Amino acid sequence: MIAVSQNNYVSIMNDKHKQIDIKDVTEAVRSHRPTDEGHIYVRAQKGKWQQLRKLMGWFFMLLFAVGPWISWNGHQAILIDVEQQRFQIFSTTIWPQDLTLLALLLMVAAFALFFITTFLGRVWCGYLCPQTVWTFLFIWFEEKLEGSANKRRQLDKSSWNFNKIWRKSAKHLAWLAVSLFTGFTFIAYFVPARELAVDLLTFSTSFWIGFWVLFFAFCTYGNAGWMRTIMCTHICPYSRFQSAMFDKDTYTVSYDTERGESRGPRPRKADPEKLGLGDCIDCNLCVQVCPAGIDIRDGLQYECINCGACVDACDQTMDRMGYERGLISYTTEHQLRHRETHVARPKLIGYGVVMVLMLVAFAYMASNIMPMGIEIIRDRNQLYRETTEGLVENTYTLKIMNKTLSTETYRLNVEGMDDVDWIGPEEVVVRGGEVLSVPISLAADPYLLSTPVKDITFVMTHTGLDENDSKATLRSESKFFSSIN
Structure with a gap:
């Protein structure tokens, strides 16, 4: 009886609340994608957005390549010296004590990414991300050595012969050459580039430096040559959380369904309205040029990197058909629904x-x-000691750091105590990037001290700078201990 009652209840609820019809479009979508066993054969595409993407990609790739070779005052301009624990950027040297700067820089980069994503979607992925830049570079080698997308597909399906072997070998050798150069250039930001080049050419580099060059070369070869969109869709976290920053005013690559549907082929001079068709001729070029192999007509998908290849392909098709451009474009959800787009939003x-x-x-x-x-380090063995002359003596070690790359001279003294004897060097010379330990002692007559603990200030003056310069003098607080009779 209980089972019958439950069945009757389920039947009643199904009658009352009709289930939403679900249509499986997986196979339909998959049929449009230019893939063979998971491999995407990207068709070459020209247009204003692809021209912009290439210009930006080549500019930043060139900047990356020449960065380690720029000299500044006889030193490498940009060097992250892990061994010496310093970051040299032109005339500025950042030490571990200044890592707050790195934290601020990362925060600036993070909020810049949030800002640009909210405004223009995943344009970072499509135009500036190294994964995208190197992937398109590797695809360029494919096109030059193996031919167009259709020729590459046919080559992969053909049996192994001399033509296939030499083309495949040349492609992978080109990929390996680019990968090795990338690995070398990346490590050259951490190891002086000229020394690294000589050591690699003479096979005299250390094991770990050689290992990291080969490691990053292997990562480049694997990511840009083999993984490609797998890296973007399954490994990179940005593709997963970027949609949280989208809203209805975000500019993304979108298909105008209202204008394009119903899609279908037609003669060039035919009137689509008389045929009951939209502007989309279902040529599938937008899918064939997509590096992720998606169909933008199925709606916004997390694989889309906003590279604009489908926009250029569709615009050229619209030109050939004599239709208005913009069937696929950088637009907002509000614009597609004929509403106002609010750029300046909270x-x-x-x-x-x-x-x-x-x-x-x-x-x-x-x-x-x-x-x-x-840095002031007090003697930890005893707070103070009494000398044979009856004076109270405190011992300190001054850690003096020269953050520049040139040899500098510094003058030392103390403030906060009168009639104090300075025992130790009053002027020191420190080489560029060196940390010098200077032991000194302060001695004072206990009868002239009013308290057992005296606040004092060590003053270090840069002799090479103007005394009015705010960076010429550095102060550090400490204490002087004594006994009061």
Whole structure:
């Protein structure tokens, strides 16, 4: 009886609340994609957006390649020296004590990414991401050595012969050459480039440096040559959380369904309205040029990187058919629904304000980095000792850091105590990038001290700078201990 009652209840509920019809379009979508066993054969595409993407890609790739070879005052301009624990960028040297700058820089980059994603979608992925830039570079070698997308597909299906062997071998050799150059260039930001080049050419580099060059070369070869969209869709976290920053005013690559449907082929001079068709002629070029192999007509998908290849392909098709451009375009959901797009919205303004504030803070701290540093270490064995002359003596070790790359001279003294004897060097010479330990002692007459603990200040003055310069003098607080009779 209970089972019958439950069945009757389910039947009643199904009658009352009709289930939503679900249509499986997986096979239909998959049939459009230019893939063979998971491999995407990307068709070459020209157009204004692809021209912009290529210009930006080549510019930043060239900047990446020449960066380690730029010299500044006789030194490598950009060098992250892990061994010496310093980051050299032109005339500025950032030490571990200044890592707040790195935190601010990462915050600026994060909010800049949030800002641009909220405004223009995943344009970072489509135009600037190294994964995309190197992937398109590897595809370029494929096109030059194996031919167009259709020829590459036919080549892969053909049996192994001399033509296939030499083309495949040349392609992979080109990929390996680019990968090795990429690995070398990346490590050259951490190891002086000229020394690294000589060591690699003479096979005299250390094991770990050679290992990391080959490791990053292997990663480049695997990511750009084999994984490609797998890296973007399954490994990179950005593709997963970027949709959380989208809203109905975000500019993304979108298909105008209202204008394009119903899609279908037709003669060039035919009137689509008389045929009951939209502007989409179902040529599938938008799918064939997509590096992710998706059909943008199925709606916004997380694989889309906003590279604009489908926009250029569709615009050229519209030109040939004599239709208006923009069937696929950079647009917003509001525009597609004939509503007003609000560019200056609270979320976008908030990201922009925080980004600017972080940038100002970074610029302020970067411009006020001291070219020197000092750390005071007291003698931990005893607070003070009495000398044979009846004076009270405190011992300190001054850790003096020269943050520049040139040899500098510093003058040392102490403030906060009168009639104190300085025992130790009052002027020191420190080589560029060196940390010098200077032991000194302070001795004073206990009868002239009013308290058992005296606040004092060690002062280090850069002799090579003007005394009115705010960076010429550095102060560090400490204490002087004594006994009061």
